[in-house]
Every structure is written in structure tokens, then in C-alpha cells.
Amino acid sequence: MQPLKRVHSRTVVIPSSNVDTDQIIPARFLTTTTKEGLGTQLFADWRYLADGTPNPEFILNRPAARDCHVLVAGRNFGCGSSREHAPWALLDYGIRAVISTEIADIFRTNSLKNGLLPITVDEATATWLLEHPGAEVDIDLEARRLTLPTGVTVAFPIEAFARHCLLNGVDELGYLRSKLGLIERYEAART
Amino acid sequence: MTARTLFDKVWSVHEVVPETPDTPAVLYIDLHLIHEVTSPQAFSVLKSLGLPVRRPDRTLATMDHSTPTRSEQVFGNVPITVDAAAKQVRQLELNAADFGVELFGLRDARRGIVHVISPELGATQPGLTVVCGDSHTSTHGAFGALAFGIGSTEVGHVLATQCLLQRKPKTFAVNVEGRMPRGVTAKDLILTIIGKVGVSGGTGHVFEYRGSTIRALSMDERMTVCNMSIEAGARAGMIAPDETTFAYLKNKPRAPVPGDWDAAVSRWRGLTTDTGARFDASIDIDATRLEPMITYGTNPGMVVPIGTPIPESAGDAIVDKALRYMGFEGGDAMLGKPVNVVFIGSCTNGRLEDLQAAAQILKGRKVAPGVHLLIVPGSQQIKRDAETAGLAEIFKAAGADWRESGCSMCLGMNGDTVPAGQYSVSTSNRNFEGRQGVGARTLLVSPLTAAASAVYGRISDPREFL
Numbered sequence: 019m020q021p022l023k024r025v026h027s028r029t030v031v032i033p034s035s036n037v038d039t040d041q042i043i044p045a046r047f048l049t050t051t052t053k054e055g056l057g058t059q060l061f062a063d064w065r066y067l068a069d070g071t072p073n074p075e076f077i078l079n080r081p082a083a084r085d086c087h088v089l090v091a092g093r094n095f096g097c098g099s100s101r102e103h104a105p106w107a108l109l110d111y112g113i114r115a116v117i118s119t120e121i122a123d124i125f126r127t128n129s130l131k132n133g134l135l136p137i138t139v140d141e142a143t144a145t146w147l148l149e150h151p152g153a154e155v156d157i158d159l160e161a162r163r164l165t166l167p168t169g170v171t172v173a174f175p176i177e178a179f180a181r182h183c184l185l186n187g188v189d190e191l192g193y194l195r196s197k198l199g200l201i202e203r204y205e206a207a208r209t
Numbered sequence: 210m211t212a213r214t215l216f217d218k219v220w221s222v223h224e225v226v227p228e229t230p231d232t233p234a235v236l237y238i239d240l241h242l243i244h245e246v247t248s249p250q251a252f253s254v255l256k257s258l259g260l261p262v263r264r265p266d267r268t269l270a271t272m273d274h275s276t277p278t279r280s281e282q283v284f285g286n287v288p289i290t291v292d293a294a295a296k297q298v299r300q301l302e303l304n305a306a307d308f309g310v311e312l313f314g315l316r317d318a319r320r321g322i323v324h325v326i327s328p329e330l331g332a333t334q335p336g337l338t339v340v341c342g343d344s345h346t347s348t349h350g351a352f353g354a355l356a357f358g359i360g361s362t363e364v365g366h367v368l369a370t371q372c373l374l375q376r377k378p379k380t381f382a383v384n385v386e387g388r389m390p391r392g393v394t395a396k397d398l399i400l401t402i403i404g405k406v407g408v409s410g411g412t413g414h415v416f417e418y419r420g421s422t423i424r425a426l427s428m429d430e431r432m433t434v435c436n437m438s439i440e441a442g443a444r445a446g447m448i449a450p451d452e453t454t455f456a457y458l459k460n461k462p463r464a465p466v467p468g469d470w471d472a473a474v475s476r477w478r479g480l481t482t483d484t485g486a487r488f489d490a491s492i493d494i495d496a497t498r499l500e501p502m503i504t505y506g507t508n509p510g511m512v513v514p515i516g517t518p519i520p521e522s523a524g525d526a527i528v529d530k531a532l533r534y535m536g537f538e539g540g541d542a543m544l545g546k547p548v549n550v551v552f553i554g555s556c557t558n559g560r561l562e563d564l565q566a567a568a569q570i571l572k573g574r575k576v577a578p579g580v581h582l583l584i585v586p587g588s589q590q591i592k593r594d595a596e597t598a599g600l601a602e603i604f605k606a607a608g609a610d611w612r613e614s615g616c617s618m619c620l621g622m623n624g625d626t627v628p629a630g631q632y633s634v635s636t637s638n639r640n641f642e643g644r645q646g647v648g649a650r651t652l653l654v655s656p657l658t659a660a661a662s663a664v665y666g667r668i669s670d671p672r673e674f675l
Binding site: 033034035036038040041044045046048049050051052053063068092093094097098099100101102105120122123124127128131132177178179182190191193194195197198200201204205 | 225226230231232233235237246247249250253254258274275291293294296297300342343344346358359360361362363365366369370371372373374376408409412413439442444508510526527530620621622629639641642643644647
């Protein structure tokens with residue numbers, strides 16, 4: 019995995035709360051056996067009309083959304099199914115960080131495993147971001163700090179080990195495998 | 210020693226390495242369930258690293274999400290409709306064979322929805338850690354197991370090491386007291402809980418369902434409750450094992466053999482929350498006041514008692530958007546709204562007692578003209594049991610479509626979908642936009658309410674039939 023230290027980008031805003039993983043990528047696209055190329059199916063039912071053409075009303079289809087790598091969303095983003103296809107689709111599309119007041123547990127874990135930053139912020143910061151689509155924000159993972167274009171900086175929580183892995187491009191499986199000796203000892207002691 | 214919760218007890222036994230401020234716990238996983246949709250990418254990682262499945266004896270595979278439910282497609286020569294789904298099924302067959310993982314394949318008599326077959330086999334047991342690349346893994350908590358859904362990367366971690374890196378979640382007591390009124394089911398109870406806690410109220414927590422109401426529930430009912438813990442955002446839901454649990458497990462194919470049974474039960478009896486143990490959060494529910502519940506919006510927290518009108522949106526843009534999608538307005542009565550499709554099945558309500566409940570209403574009655582009633586058993590075993598018990602005959606006589614087991618119309622990735630714009634009264638677990646098909650409008654209910662609504666062709670109160 020590539021090290022991830024900083025994300026600097028304009029935001030794209032989806033104000034809905036409880037955006038579930040069925041919206042992020044509908045189940046009918048889960049018949050894939052790989053993780054690549056899911057970006058075209060991201061938010062498919064909101065992004066495309068029944069005839070398959072882009073829905074001009076949907077934010078990701080507007081010119082302002084081009085080259086935005088930070089998604090700001092309403093409360094409880096990523097709830098529902100455990101499908102890791104959700105962060106895969108967001109990443110393949112080009113999103114590197116999601117900001118909300120609440121992010122669902124499984125989605126958060128899946129995102130951290132793939133280098134998509136799940137960032138929870140307080141109500142006031144979220145409201146400001148929701149009201150200022152296109153704001154240029156800076157996310158410093160090392161400092162655990164989000165900086166708004168107003169100069170306001172906000173600390174965000176992130177699990178320490180996941181942060182370490184992202185900053186250093188370390189794979190968690192490698193760490194787990196380094197514990198195999200202890201795992202074997204545990205198994206022997208239990209049986 | 211400090212008083213501990215059921216969750217604390219199960220967690221601590223599985224800590225290979227406890228958590229520190231810098232590192233999560235290494236948590237041992239006793240049982241890993243896998244299916245065709247979330248495992249292929251994990252097997253690819255193992256292949257690329259040249260790793261074996263470390264404990265195939267703790268791994269059980271089946272196929273349920275993308276499998277068809279039409280008999281001619283499962284057992285006949287009619288191919289699976291979607292090529293990609295057929296490929297996914299084939300890929301799991303190949304992976305299971307390559308890695309030596311036991312697979313209940315498409316035509317296996319023991320196949321079914323992963324969360325239905327593992328309890329049915331007795332593989333799900335009190336005190337175990339159970340994971341699966343599926344959020345409804347919380348179902349297995351009904352046995353006093355710590356069971357939760359994971360993503361595909363973590364599926365790979367468990368395949369390779371039998372462990373996961375986990376931060377210890379918080380605990381949340383859901384206390385339910387009193388006897389549920391007639392016509393009210395476990396589904397109505399969990400929908401009530403989700404309505405009160407909210408769809409993110411459980412985030413970061415493990416629920417423990419407690420109290421006299423929970424103690425009185427059967428295992429099928431307990432599974433319905435635990436299944437939807439994730440819909441309140443909870444990581445898992447647990448119920449302390451008791452005589453009901455032990456009676457269910459006794460003589461199941463993978464339960465402890467007679468020689469080990471007594472020792473297992475005596476160990477399991479210790480899996481209760483100690484008196485005085487503290488929870489991080491709690492809620493109290495009076496079961497005597499419960500009513501049949503129905504969702505009106507696009508998440509399971511948007512739910513009302515069936516006789517209560519839809520709340521006014523009060524200008525909330527999110528509620529307005531949900532109601533627009535559903536074609537409803539604030540103040541509308543739910544009772545009497547027309548129904549196009551009724552789906553009875555899923556890992557929430559596809560077990561034998563659910564089918565018995567539906568049959569109780571459907572017996573001697575007909576599905577209303579123009580309504581498609583699809584009944585999909587949770588497993589092939591349940592299908593056989595329902596046929597032996599005469600339930601299937603009742604369903605067919607009523608005009609229902611009786612299928613092979615699978616996830617089916619719960620998530621519409623297998624050929625079973627609700628047409629755009631149509632109303633589906635469903636016993637499944639999610640009423641998200643498009644969950645049952647593009648543009649489908651889902652109303653979550655109990656099997657009793659589903660059957661009653663199928664008979665009238667309108668949303669109906671099952672208490673009228675009982």
C-alpha cells in the first residue's frame with residue numbers, strides 16, 4: 019500500500035444523512051470477483067438515469083465535482099451492508115477522504131484498510147462544510163488535523179494503528195502474521 | 210473480581226493479544242463463515258501471497274446472495290440468469306477446492322442463507338467468536354456468541370491468520386420486559402428498538418438484549434432480533450444462552466457430541482452478565498405496549514406502529530426525500546395502502562417459525578389478485594421441513610410462489626427483484642432505496658403482517674386474522 023500522509027482538495031457535498039452502502043454501490047454490481055473498476059458504479063442509482071445516461075441533477079455529474087477528492091456527507095455515512103465494494107468504488111472514483119459527523123463502524127474499518135480516510139467532525143464543522151461545497155480543505159493525517167479555508171483547524175480522531183499503517187504504507191496483514199507464534203500458543207493453550 | 214457483561218466474558222477469552230493505546234487487540238475467531246460475494250477478493254490476496262487458509266476446520270462456505278431461487282436454475286439445466294453471478298458461484302467452488310474449505314454448494318442439501326445454516330448445523334454455539342463478510346452476522350449473537358460482519362480485507366485476515374485486529378467496542382443493554390401482545394412478533398420488537406435507538410444509535414457498541422421478554426423468545430425469534438442489531442448501527446447483538454439455547458442445539462450435527470455435551474452446557478451456563486455489571490448505555494422497552502410495526506421510509510428507523518399515520522416531515526429535507534421516494538406524504542395512514550409484491554424470507558425472517566406464522570394466516574385463503582407473494586425458505590433444510598409440515602401446500606394453494614433457499618429478494622442480486630415504483634411488503638431487513646430492485650419501494654414488516662397484506666392486497670393489520 020502507498021503511504022498516505024495528506025489530502026488537499028476541494029470538497030463535494032452529499033448532504034443526505036444515513037447514506038447506506040446500497041446507495042454507494044447497489045447490490046447488483048456485487049457479482050464482481052475483483053475490486054477494480056467499481057468507480058463507474060459509484061452511486062449508480064443517483065448518478066444515472068433509467069436509460070443509463072448521467073443524471074445532470076446529481077452532484078457528481080456537475081462540473082464543480084471534477085477533481086474533488088474529499089466527500090462531505092450528512093450524518094451516519096456508510097451504514098448498512100459490510101460490502102467493501104463501497105470504499106473500493108469511492109477510491110476508484112477518486113475520493114480519498116469522507117467527512118461526516120458519524121461514520122458507520124464496518125464502513126470505517128473497510129475504508130481504513132484501503133487508504134480511504136473516514137473523518138468524523140463536530141456538528142459545527144460539519145454544518146460549515148455542508149454549507150460550503152467546493153471548499154478547499156487540507157487533511158493532515160500525521161497531525162490528525164483538518165484545516166478549512168477559513169483557517170480554522172479541527173482535530174479528528176483516528177485509530178492509532180490504522181494511522182500508523184496508512185502513514186507508513188504498512189499492510190495490517192503483515193502485522194497480524196508477525197503474531198502467528200502467539201496465535202499458535204493461544205490455540206495450544208485453549209485446546 | 211469486578212462484575213462483567215456477557216460481551217466482556219466472550220471478548221476476554223478471545224484476546225490473543227490485548228489492545229494497547231497504539232495497537233488494537235488481536236482477537237481470535239472460532240468460526241469463519243464465507244459466501245460467494247465477499248470472499249473472492251480475499252482468496253485472491255491469499256493466492257498472491259502464496260498463503261494457505263490457516264484453519265480450514267474453522268471455515269465454512271456456502272452460496273446464498275447471488276444464487277437463483279428457481280428450482281430449474283438450482284437443480285435443472287436452466288443457467289443462472291446473470292453471467293457474473295454464475296462466475297461468482299463457480300469462483301467459490303474453485304476457491305473452496307483449492308484451499309480445502311468445506312463448501313455447501315449450490316445443490317447441497319445443507320445449503321442455505323449463511324446465517325440460517327450455521328445455527329441449523331449447530332456450528333454456531335454460545336461463547337464463540339463468529340465472523341462473516343456480511344453485516345447480518347449479528348444473527349449468531351442469539352446464541353451468546355460474539356458475532357459481527359467484516360469486509361473482504363478482514364475476510365482475508367481471518368483466512369490467513371484466524372484472527373482480526375479489533376478495538377474493544379462499548380456495551381449497550383437493551384432491556385425488554387413484559388409479555389408481547391397477540392399479533393406482535395420478534396420482528397416488531399426489533400423494529401421498535403431500531404425506531405427508538407435510531408439507525409446510528411448503536412454505533413461503536415455491542416447490544417445485549419435482556420429481560421423477561423427476551424428470555425421467553427424462541428431461538429428463531431432471538432435470531433430475528435439479533436439479526437437487525439446492525440440496522441441500529443450496533444457492531445453485534447447478543448443474548449445470554451439458557452435452556453432454550455441448549456435445547457435448540459442438542460443433537461444438532463455439529464453441536465458437542467453426547468460425551469462432551471454436559472461439560473459444554475456447564476461452560477455455557479457461565480455466559481451471563483454478572484449482577485452489577487455496568488453497560489456503557491442502555492434502553493428500557495415495555496413489551497406489553499408493542500404493536501405490529503411497519504416502515505414508511507428508506508431506512509429501518511423510519512418506522513411506525515401499523516395503525517399510526519406517517520409522521521409529518523416538519524420541513525426536514527431528508528424525510529421529505531424519503532417520502533418522495535416512497536410516494537407517501539406525512540399524515541398518510543399506512544393501513545390500506547396498496548401492495549404489489551410480498552416477500553417472506555431472508556436471514557431475518559426465513560426460518561421455520563416465520564413460515565409457520567405466515568401459514569397461520571394464509572391457510573385456506575388466497576393471495577389478492579395482482580399481488581405477487583414470493584416465499585423463500587432460509588435453507589434447503591427449512592424448505593424440506595416446511596414441505597413435510599404441509600406449509601408449502603398451504604402457500605401454493607394460496608397462490609404463493611414457493612422457491613429454493615437464498616437471499617433472494619432481500620437484496621435483488623440473484624434475479625428476484627421488485628419492479629421500479631412497486632410497493633413490496635417484505636420480511637427482510639433493509640428498506641434502503643433500490644435495495645430490492647431499482648426504484649423498488651420496500652416496507653419492512655413481520656411475517657404475520659406480510660401474509661395479512663398479501664391476502665388483502667393492501668397493508669393490513671395481522672391482528673384481524675388472529
